[in-house]
Amino acid sequence: MRTLLEVSGVSVTFDGFRAINNLSFQIGPAEMRAIIGPNGAGKTTFMDIVTGKTRPDEGRVIWGDKSVSLIRMSEAQIARAGIGRKFQRPTVFEDQNVFDNLLLALKKNRNPFSVLTYRRSEEDARKVRALAEEIGLSDQLSRKSGELSHGQKQWLEIGMLLAQDPQLLLVDEPAAGMTVEEREHTTAILVEAAKTRAVVVVEHDMEFVRRLNCKVTVLHEGSVLAEGSLDHVTANKDVIDVYLGR
Amino acid sequence: MRQSFFARNPSVVIFLCCLAAFTLVVSLLSEGAGTGFISTSFIKTLGKTLCLCLIAVAMDLVWGYTGILSLGHFAFFGLGGYMIGMWLMYERTRDIVVSSMANAQIPPTEQEVVDAIGTQIFGVVGSSEFPLVWAFADSLVLQLAMVVLIPGLLALVFGWLAFRSRVTGVYLSILTQAMTLALSLYLFQNDSGLRGNNGLSGLQNLPGVEASQAVVSVWFLWASALALGLGYMLAAWVVSGKFGSVIRGIRDDEARVRFLGYSVEGYKLFIFVLSAVIAGIAGALYYPQAGIINPAEVAPIASIYLAVWVAIGGRGRLYGAVIGAAFVSLVSTWFTGGQVPSLDIGFYRIDWVEWWQVILGLSFVIVTLFAPKGIGGLFDLITDRVRPDRHGADYGPDKGSFQEAEGRE
Ligand SMILES: Nc1ncnc2c1ncn2[C@@H]1O[C@H](COP(=O)(O)OP(=O)(O)OP(=O)(O)O)[C@@H](O)[C@H]1O
Numbered sequence: 001m002r003t004l005l006e007v008s009g010v011s012v013t014f015d016g017f018r019a020i021n022n023l024s025f026q027i028g029p030a031e032m033r034a035i036i037g038p039n040g041a042g043k044t045t046f047m048d049i050v051t052g053k054t055r056p057d058e059g060r061v062i063w064g065d066k067s068v069s070l071i072r073m074s075e076a077q078i079a080r081a082g083i084g085r086k087f088q089r090p091t092v093f094e095d096q097n098v099f100d101n102l103l104l105a106l107k108k109n110r111n112p113f114s115v116l117t118y119r120r121s122e123e124d125a126r127k128v129r130a131l132a133e134e135i136g137l138s139d140q141l142s143r144k145s146g147e148l149s150h151g152q153k154q155w156l157e158i159g160m161l162l163a164q165d166p167q168l169l170l171v172d173e174p175a176a177g178m179t180v181e182e183r184e185h186t187t188a189i190l191v192e193a194a195k196t197r198a199v200v201v202v203e204h205d206m207e208f209v210r211r212l213n214c215k216v217t218v219l220h221e222g223s224v225l226a227e228g229s230l231d232h233v234t235a236n237k238d239v240i241d242v243y244l245g246r
Numbered sequence: 247m248r249q250s251f252f253a254r255n256p257s258v259v260i261f262l263c264c265l266a267a268f269t270l271v272v273s274l275l276s277e278g279a280g281t282g283f284i285s286t287s288f289i290k291t292l293g294k295t296l297c298l299c300l301i302a303v304a305m306d307l308v309w310g311y312t313g314i315l316s317l318g319h320f321a322f323f324g325l326g327g328y329m330i331g332m333w334l335m336y337e338r339t340r341d342i343v344v345s346s347m348a349n350a351q352i353p354p355t356e357q358e359v360v361d362a363i364g365t366q367i368f369g370v371v372g373s374s375e376f377p378l379v380w381a382f383a384d385s386l387v388l389q390l391a392m393v394v395l396i397p398g399l400l401a402l403v404f405g406w407l408a409f410r411s412r413v414t415g416v417y418l419s420i421l422t423q424a425m426t427l428a429l430s431l432y433l434f435q436n437d438s439g440l441r442g443n444n445g446l447s448g449l450q451n452l453p454g455v456e457a458s459q460a461v462v463s464v465w466f467l468w469a470s471a472l473a474l475g476l477g478y479m480l481a482a483w484v485v486s487g488k489f490g491s492v493i494r495g496i497r498d499d500e501a502r503v504r505f506l507g508y509s510v511e512g513y514k515l516f517i518f519v520l521s522a523v524i525a526g527i528a529g530a531l532y533y534p535q536a537g538i539i540n541p542a543e544v545a546p547i548a549s550i551y552l553a554v555w556v557a558i559g560g561r562g563r564l565y566g567a568v569i570g571a572a573f574v575s576l577v578s579t580w581f582t583g584g585q586v587p588s589l590d591i592g593f594y595r596i597d598w599v600e601w602w603q604v605i606l607g608l609s610f611v612i613v614t615l616f617a618p619k620g621i622g623g624l625f626d627l628i629t630d631r632v633r634p635d636r637h638g639a640d641y642g643p644d645k646g647s648f649q650e651a652e653g654r655e
């Protein structure tokens with residue numbers, strides 16, 4: 001199987017504390033993967049490394065068919081290379097309306113001069129409306145996103161992620177603070193997305209992970225403890241000890 | 247259907263109409279028009295105020311829209327003034343020198359004229375040589391180009407260094423203060439080539455123009471109004487489209503914009519340079535009306551006042567910046583001009599020239615604390631532009647995440 005992202009032997013230390021310890025991880029194109037692990041396991045830090053927010057002390061992060069290293073690239077370059085990210089706390093531009101948030105994320109030339117002369121085409125407006133439809137915010141397009149409910153903000157952020165049209169989506173706790181129906185809708189969006197691209201979902205909620213029905217990676221103290229189907233990892237003795245046994 | 251730029255931004259149309267009406271009425275009442283209801287010196291004050299409004303628009307672009315609290319924009323304003331001042335002073339001195347030498351028996355050579363101009367201009371700093379920076383002073387076109395290029399170049403170099411190393415917030419503000427302080431200290435030196443603390447003077451006299459100051463002051467009023475109108479439209483165009491959406495995103499959450507693939511540094515640099523160029527143009531129109539420019543004009547405090555004007559007027563909306571600059575600088579002229587009678591409260595005499603600073607400082611604090619939208623916020627009462635109304639029950643783990651009743655069903 002082709003790999004889209006290959007992380008190997010990565011370590012990160014914060015003030016002497018090893019948040020990521022010799023971590024290796026691989027994902028292919030059009031694959032769904034769930035990452036679970038106790039609080040402080042390093043799940044968010046892993047995403048920080050892949051997206052260029054945190055530089056690893058050692059190790060390699062190799063991306064795509066051309067096998068480029070992401071380590072020296074800026075956040076914006078990595079995003080343009082095709083990695084999109086949803087944060088743990090919903091971060092949308094609260095002062096702008098839903099339409100503008102989605103338009104901002106829509107895959108387009110990001111150069112300041114071409115953005116300056118950008119004119120909204122009917123096609124782009126249609127794309128934005130289609131995305132809004134997908135995330136269930138069609139009738140909220142003209143509302144300021146700060147007015148949305150917590151769940152709607154999470155969706156809007158997922159919508160912005162899809163608008164970027166990335167090859168890899170990193171989604172940090174998408175279902176946090178959502179009601180049961182909202183969770184189901186979120187699962188559906190993510191499963192749909194994973195048909196055409198790689199999706200990595202960090203989640204605490206086992207029910208949610210089970211519904212994603214995909215391979216699971218368990219992180220603990222900055223490295224991979226177990227990997228496999230959910231039933232496989234939950235049967236693992238180490239996993240039960242550190243995570244489920246508590 | 248796409249609407250035109252003006253249809254999408256009705257406030258621009260209203261602003262331009264007000265500006266045109268103001269300019270027309272003031273011109274008609276001026277001494278230059280023969281009516282003389284408004285004195286020439288007050289016409290100059292109004293013209294200068296329009297220039298201050300223009301730099302306030304520039305400040306609003308960097309601070310109100312992009313969230314970069316620059317406390318150094320008067321450096322660019324001053325540089326613009328110096329660039330045009332060099333040509334004005336050179337050409338005018340040339341006129342004087344040529345006419346005084348006209349009676350000589352042997353017509354003076356070109357070199358003799360230049361030397362005499364040098365002695366005239368640099369005598370005060372004990373020199374007569376033209377420094378290198380005056381190389382183009384005899385060319386109006388080149389000096390006009392430098393009005394734009396020099397502030398733009400300084401902003402480009404400074405911004406590139408600062409933004410590339412991701413200096414933000416208070417640290418950036420301090421750096422910009424350091425920049426304008428360094429510039430003013432440099433200009434204070436006699437060997438800076440710009441006449442040290444004497445600065446450039448006599449700038450109100452346009453070389454080769456016979457018209458009286460009463461008329462010239464009206465010309466400058468028009469030029470300033472035109473520059474303000476064009477600058478305002480340019481700024482409104484920049485902030486209204488997708489570019490505006492990106493820079494407001496940078497203001498609110500810079501990291502998030504990066505993860506969307508926008509190079510935040512490039513956008514900041516663009517706005518910083520653009521606003522510096524606008525500031526330079528404003529300065530080039532201001533100082534011929536003031537008549538004199540010296541290094542004290544680019545002292546750090548000037549740029550802080552600029553931030554105060556924009557804050558009082560209401561940042562993040564262009565008309566707010568204009569209103570703030572116009573209102574505060576005019577009131578300030580009134581108080582510091584000594585026309586306001588001192589107030590005797592028995593045991594103490596309030597002298598407004600000094601107390602005005604205190605009032606200004608207090609109003610800045612009050613506006614920041616209690617009316618962050620400034621004077622411009624009053625317009626919201628009319629247009630009902632309301633902030634996101636975050637009612638509903640507290641829901642998500644984060645502040646400000648509320649859920650409406652219907653969302654909970
Ligand atoms: N910038 C930082 N400076 C210092 N320590 C950090 C930093 N970022 C993360 N850490 C530490 O690294 C460890 C891993 O954090 P991380 O946020 O990756 O955990 P997580 O698996 O996402 O946890 P959670 O489930 O709570 O979101 C934690 O102990 C955290 O305190």
Ligand SMILES: [Mg+2]
Nearest residue numbers: 043044045088
């Ligand atoms: Mg986390």
